[in-house]
Amino acid sequence: xxxxxxxxxxxxxxxxxxxxxxxxxxxxxxxxxxxxxxxxxxxxxxxxxxxxxxxxxxxxxxxxxxxxxxxxxxxxxxxxxxxxxxxxxxxxxxxxxxxxxxxxxxxxxxx
Amino acid sequence: xxxxxxxxxxxxxxxxxxxxxxxxxxxxxxxxxxxxxxxxxxxxxxxxxxxxxxxxxxxxxxxxxxxxxxxxxxxxxxxxxxxxxxxxxxxxxxxxxxxxxxxxxxxxxxxxxxxxxxxx
Numbered sequence: 104x105x106x107x108x109x110x111x112x113x114x115x116x117x118x119x120x121x122x123x124x125x126x127x128x129x130x131x132x133x134x135x136x137x138x139x140x141x142x143x144x145x146x147x148x149x150x151x152x153x154x155x156x157x158x159x160x161x162x163x164x165x166x167x168x169x170x171x172x173x174x175x176x177x178x179x180x181x182x183x184x185x186x187x188x189x190x191x192x193x194x195x196x197x198x199x200x201x202x203x204x205x206x207x208x209x210x211x212x213x214x
Numbered sequence: 215x216x217x218x219x220x221x222x223x224x225x226x227x228x229x230x231x232x233x234x235x236x237x238x239x240x241x242x243x244x245x246x247x248x249x250x251x252x253x254x255x256x257x258x259x260x261x262x263x264x265x266x267x268x269x270x271x272x273x274x275x276x277x278x279x280x281x282x283x284x285x286x287x288x289x290x291x292x293x294x295x296x297x298x299x300x301x302x303x304x305x306x307x308x309x310x311x312x313x314x315x316x317x318x319x320x321x322x323x324x325x326x327x328x329x330x331x332x333x334x
Contacts, residue, residue, distance in 0.1 A: 137322070146218070146304055146325035192257065199270050200245050200308045200321060204257040 105130050109193045109205030116183055116212050124178040124208045126167075126193035134195040136160075136169050136176040137202070141190045150178075150191070183212045216241065218307045218326035226332045232293040235329045239286050239307030245269075246288040247323065248280060251302040260303075263288055295333045302328045 110125040128136065135154040139147040151160030156171035165180045176193060193205040219238040227233050239246050247270075248260040259272040263282035280290040292299055306323035 139325075144327070146327045148325070149322050152322060196321075200247055200262050200264075200306075200323065201259050201270050201272075202247075202249075202257075202306075202323060203259075206256045
């Protein structure tokens with residue numbers, strides 16, 4: 104079946120530090136992969152996506168590369184800001200519109 | 215363009231009662247999905263509706279039901295509420311239902327702010 108495993112949190116970083124949040128997946132087909140972000144009291148917002156192997160999704164300084172050989176989609180950012188503090192969810196979508204989400208990783212960036 | 219609107223934002227109900235939550239998707243979007251978010255279980259898929267038909271259903275008891283209207287607005291209903299139903303219920307709006315394997319991937323989902331249901 105389909106599932107997503109992502110790095111346990113919480114993660115606390117100093118401003119301008121490098122961020123990596125690990126995400127691996129299991130899928131029966133050839134899924135598309137997503138990172139969503141959730142700010143306090145809000146719903147989920149799409150951060151970036153990749154639809155096939157070796158695709159790189161990027162947005163607002165965040166990047167993730169679809170690695171089929173390692174079934175991974177790790178999220179990275181070179182220099183985090185206080186405003187990046189949020190919960191990050193890795194997700195996959197195969198057929199239809201059903202998303203399979205990871206458990207979420209809480210990120211706190213301190214000045 | 216207005217986003218996904220969920221009403222109400224907050225609800226407090228008593229065990230045994232029933233509740234109805236509403237979701238208005240982005241204009242032109244015809245697919246609506248529902249998710250339950252809890253600290254223990256994370257985000258779990260409830261069901262998806264497209265063109266007033268349920269296309270997919272998650273692993274939830276029959277107390278959870280939904281429907282979609284001709285204007286694509288959707289409601290979900292939970293009957294005989296239990297304490298464990300306390301959660302954030304999120305609605306996701308998508309443009310279409312992927313008809314083929316080829317176009318499965320590009321359809322992203324836009325989420326509402328959710329309805330926070332507390333069962334006491």
